[in-house]
Amino acid sequence: MAQILAPSPQWQMRVSKNLMDVGPLTPKMWSSLVLKQSKKGAIKTSSKFKVYALQSENGTVNRVEQLLNLDVTPYTDKIIAEYIWIGGSGTDVRSKSKTISKPVEHPSELPKWNYDGSSTGQAPGEDSEVILYPQAIFKDPFRGGNNILVICDTYTPAGEPIPTNKRYRAAQIFSNPKVIAEVPWFGIEQEYTLLQTNVKWPLGWPAGGYPGPQGPYYCGAGADKIFGRDISDALYKACLYAGINISGTNGEVMPGQWEFQVGPSVGIEAGDHIWCARYLLERITEQAGVVLTLDPKPIEGDWNGAGCHTNYSTKSMREDGGYEKIKKAILSLSLRHKDHISAYGEGNERRLTGKHETADINTFSWGVANRGCSIRVGRDTEKNGKGYLEDRRPASNMDPYVVTSLLAETTILWEPTLEAEALAAQKIALKV
Known part of the structure; x- marks a missing residue:
């Protein structure tokens, strides 16, 4: 197996403290700057190249960066x-x-x-x-x-x-003619937690200690409330550049926790985009020296867990009369609750406790604008008589191929018996 070694200290160019005040150094600025240095700067030469090693306490300019940023398109089609x-x-x-x-x-x-x-x-x-x-x-x-x-x-x-390989099975479901005809849309809310590298404790938290209780952190601003915004913003731009259908980001309820949303995406595309976004996030946190975790309950106690809420609709749900289709879909989801829970992520039982904006893992429920239910229906959906539902059960570490295809299978392809349908209708008390 090939190995790539990190640059050695000999590759790093140290810059004096007063020079760091001018901001980042471009290659052009660097060339101009070294020509003006006094003899105090140590200069090493060879017949092929010169290296200007300027002693500093504060910053480093790494010449590997120039190679990483090389544009090779003028020289090769590869x-x-x-x-x-x-x-x-x-x-x-x-x-x-x-x-x-x-x-x-x-x-x-x-x-x-x-x-x-x-x-x-x-x-x-x-x-x-x-x-x-x-x-x-x-x-x-x-x-x-x-x-x-x-x-x-x-x-x-x-x-x-x-x-x-969960994508293979998902692709089979999404290529079914009945599923294609319903044009299933997904909007996935991926929550994640940033950890300090050495102590594996949330970013911004005192080592071994706790910040103030939840309340000021959700969608907050300020150095005492928000930790890791640069990572969230870097991910946002990287996704837009890559062509990922990212639709937003926000700071979450627990400090050090964030969320990004992908969608609306059709069929198998939702899983492809989430997995690529997760890869980008792993690479960004790697560069930032921060650890990413998708654990659904990274900190035990009175702290929100991390989910991957999945918003879902079919063509029939989005059209006039769609609210009845949504309620029928919820009925089918209630009958297959255990099947879905078993496929919705590892460690989800630590998160789905009935507290911290979750439903109990063993009990299926739904409601309008109720974030303590298994399935939430928005006020606008109820008002307009059409729209989408939100499955709040998936954990942050769920496989999007599994969750999206299972939703489509249960609500489009799977047919419950009449007896089971009637019993479920009584049990969850569906109302118009």
Whole structure:
């Protein structure tokens, strides 16, 4: 396996304290600046290049940065494709880079590739090859240019989807003619928590201690309320650059916790966009020296957990008379509550307690504008007689391929018996 080592200290150029006041140094400013330095600056020379090592306490200018920002398009048609897939835990993202001979516009133009599945918990060592099938392309905000990010799913050499390949089953559901006709829309609210690197404690919290109680942090502003806004903003712009259908961000109820929303997205696209956004967030937090967690209850006690609320509608729900379709969908969801809960993320029982804006994990409920229910219906939906529903049960670490396809399957393809339907209608007391 190839390894990439971090730049050594010898590559770092230290800049004096008074020079840092002028702001970031561009290559042009750097060239001008070193020519004006006094003899106190230590100058090392060779027959090929010069390195100006300026001693400083405060900042560093790393010349590797210049190479990272190189625009190679004038010199080659080749591009870098970052192949991304989901690892053996079902929540980790993995990736590796491949040179492609020219820019591409569709995944079908890309070759299949492979990786060592024994190192990701997805194959035995004696038969470790797993094949990557390119499925969706996004622009690469880290490398820029024509370089791309490639969302892949995973198969055996014989072409069978491996057990962690949840996209394959989702694609089958979303390609069903009945599902296609209903044009299922999804809007996914991905919550996440930022942790300090060394102590694995939320960003902005005193080490081993607690901030003030929840209240001022949600959508707040100020250094004593908001921690990690630069990461949230960086993700926002990276998603827009990549072509991810991000629709907003906000600070969450627990300090150090954030949310971004993706959608409305149609069918399988919702899962592709969430997984790519998660990959971008992992890369951004990696660069920022902060740890990302999608644990649904990262801090026990009187603190909100982290969910992945999924807003959902079909063509029938969005049309006149759609409210009746929404209530029928809720009825079907009530009958398959256990099936959905079992597929909605690991550790979700620690979050769905009936407190902190959640419903109890064992009890299905719905209500208008009620964030303490399993399914919430908006006031506008009730008023207009059409719209969407919000499934508030999924955990922050849920697989969006699983959740979106299961919602479509339950509400479009699955048919309950008349007896079960009647019993469920009585139980959850559906009202017009």
